[in-house]
Amino acid sequence: MDKKMFIQPAIRVSLIAALIIGLLILFGVTWWVAVLSVLVTIAIAAAVTVFVVKRQRKQFAERLKSFNIDPLAGRVNPADLKRMYNSGGQYQKDALTIYRAANNNCSEAEAHKFFKSLSVFNRAEQMKTMQQQMQSMQGKKGKGKGRGAFR
Secondary structure, eight states: OOTHHHHHHHHHHHHHHHHHHHHHHHTTOOHHHHHHHHHHHHHHHHHHHHHHHHHHHHHHHHHHHTTTOOTTTOOOOHHHHHHHHHHOHHHHHHHHHHHHHHTTSOOHHHHHHHHHHHOHHHHHHHHHHHHHHHHHHHHHHTOSSSOOSOO
16 A cells, blocks of 8 residues: 555644644643543544444445455456446446456546446447448449449
8 A cells, every 4th residue: 555645644633633732732721631632532533434434345345245246356247347337326336436446547437438338228329330331331332333443
């Protein structure tokens, strides 16, 4: 993991804690009560953050399991991912998250484009345009003086 991910928030928390301690001391609170109250507040905030992150991960794993995706194995069937994307809502966001993580954090537009290319309706449109192109190519082939390329 990137060290900046932990260092920068720690620096921010330290600066905010020092500011709060300074304000509490200015208002007449003894220094040890100010330090203790800030430490307790930081501990409570950290505990709440850990609880929320664990809960979100558990919910994410449950949503994956409902589409036969095993988050521990790390293997994803593209058909299951497609079903998940087409379900919409939070499932669609989760499918995009999985696709982006598998493809080196590609852009969200690229992920949407990938899933749109898998769509049955998009394939029908692609087939229709290909048939039109083939017909236009055949139409051009028949025109001319009626002679072939070789005589």
